[in-house]
Structures are given as C-alpha cells and as structure tokens.
Amino acid sequence: MIFNYAAPQAFYPVAGKMIPWFAWLAALLAIAGLTVGFFVAPTDATQGESYRIIFIHVPAAWMSVFLYLVMAGWAALGLVLNTRLSGMMASAIAPTGAIFTFLALWTGALWGKPTWGTYWVWDARLTSELILLFLYLGFIALKGAIADPQRADRAGAVLAIVGAVNVPIIYFSVVWWNTLHQGASISPMRSPTMVATMLTGMLLMALAAWMYSIAVTLARLRKIIRMREGDAAWVQMQRNSV
Amino acid sequence: MSWGSLNEFLAMGGYGLYVWGSYAMAALCFLLEVLFLKMNSTK
Numbered sequence: 001m002i003f004n005y006a007a008p009q010a011f012y013p014v015a016g017k018m019i020p021w022f023a024w025l026a027a028l029l030a031i032a033g034l035t036v037g038f039f040v041a042p043t044d045a046t047q048g049e050s051y052r053i054i055f056i057h058v059p060a061a062w063m064s065v066f067l068y069l070v071m072a073g074w075a076a077l078g079l080v081l082n083t084r085l086s087g088m089m090a091s092a093i094a095p096t097g098a099i100f101t102f103l104a105l106w107t108g109a110l111w112g113k114p115t116w117g118t119y120w121v122w123d124a125r126l127t128s129e130l131i132l133l134f135l136y137l138g139f140i141a142l143k144g145a146i147a148d149p150q151r152a153d154r155a156g157a158v159l160a161i162v163g164a165v166n167v168p169i170i171y172f173s174v175v176w177w178n179t180l181h182q183g184a185s186i187s188p189m190r191s192p193t194m195v196a197t198m199l200t201g202m203l204l205m206a207l208a209a210w211m212y213s214i215a216v217t218l219a220r221l222r223k224i225i226r227m228r229e230g231d232a233a234w235v236q237m238q239r240n241s242v
Numbered sequence: 243m244s245w246g247s248l249n250e251f252l253a254m255g256g257y258g259l260y261v262w263g264s265y266a267m268a269a270l271c272f273l274l275e276v277l278f279l280k281m282n283s284t285k
Contacts, residue, residue, distance in 0.1 A: 038251075039243050040243070042244065043244050048255045048256070048257060049244070049255035049257050049261060050254070050255075050257035050260055050261065052254065052257075052261050053260065053261055053264045056264055056265055056268050057264065095275070096275070099271050099272075102271070103267065103268050103271060106264070106267050107264040110259075110260040110264045111260065111264070114257055114260050212272065216276065216279060219279045220279060
C-alpha cells in the first residue's frame, strides 16, 4: 500500500496536499514556542537574557544533524533499492539541512561571544558542526556537477553515507573531548537539567523546526520531480489540473 | 514576564545585538528559502 506512493507520480499530488498542513503547524508551534521562550521563561541566573538564543540555537543544531541522518538514509535506500524518489528526497533535504547547520553555527557564534568571550573556537563540537556544513554543501555541489540524475544520486549517496560518520562525532564530541561547548542538557539517559518553561519553549521551537523542514522539503521535492520528469505525460496533466 | 517596557524587551538585558542578531538571521534564512521555493513553482 505504502509502496504505491514510492512512485513520483503518486507522491506528487499527495505532497502538494500535505505542505499547507505542515506549514501551518510550523507557524503555530513557532508562535507558541517564541511566546513561551520570550514571555514565560524566566531570566537565566548565570547568563542573563543572552540564553534566549537557545530557542533557535538548539532546534537548529538538532535539525542539522537529524536532517543529515534522514538525507543519508534516503540516499542509502536509493542506492540499495534503486528507487527514483529516494535520490530526489535526499536532494530535497540537503539545502534545508545546510541552512539549519549554518544557523546553528551563526547563533552559536552570537551566543559564544557574550558567554565565552569569542565568536569562534576550534573545539570539537564547533569544528565537527562546521564539517557537517561542508558535507551538505559538498553533497549539493557533487549532485549538481553530474548531469545524469541516476549517476548523481549514486555518487551523492556514497558521499552522504561516508559523511554520516561525522554524526556520532558531533553528538559525542562534548564527551570525548574537553570542549568549550557544554555537554547535553537533555539526554535520553537522565532528566533534563533545565527549568520546565525553558525546556517547553525549546521543545516547541524544535517541533516547529521539524514541521517547517517537512513543508519546505516537500515543496522542494515537488520542484525536483517537475524538473526531472517534466516531459512525462503525468506531469503535464498535473500542471493542467493544479 | 521579564520585561517592563518595549525598550527593555529590545535591550535583552544588554544582549540585544546577540539575541536579535540570531533571530533576525534565522528569519532571513527561512524567508529566503520559502521565497526561493515559491519563485519557480507557478511556472
């Protein structure tokens, strides 16, 4: 049943119907998250108001890593099963992943200055996150450089899978090395070390980032499908009906 | 709520540049991404 939607022509209209729902969910969750983050969560005892960067920094950093795993997963699936949609899905995720990685670095720099006294330091967490940005950009550039879509999908998949080694390095960097970046405040193993309202704001913003990612990824996927299969009869029919 | 006035809110306890610099860049990125996606979608 689900495999019916693995074909681009079946997925295309479904994706189109899903986009507004995820977009609205993202907007509502972001409004709720920002309201809690700026008007309910208290001032931090040690960092003052600068900590409020957390509500964009942590969701961006989470999404940067999560999207990479999803992208590499789709790429790997395409490599194994040779399904057309998988490679397109990976291509659709990459730019959004790169944007969240950039934002994690940017907001981290602006948070680092008042807290650590520097915008940038070559510590393990920051460096591995920068490598993640280069992996995304490399993936996009590599796929863009190969004209044949199927060959581009395969080459991109190999890069994405090899690059996935970086993900556990990012996650455990604060444990394995003595980094300036703090350890995780939230982990599956123990209860969070944060005030409940701060945590609520952060989780709402993380959900918003997730819904946003789904919406823009689906929109980009439809664009890619139109580009790749633009000559096929079903695309022409969709174009006339929507 | 931690703010008595709009100015206090904008000042962010002296961290306004860092806090708003973060959110402004995020807003700009999302705006550009959505605009870019909408651009050729009607063609």
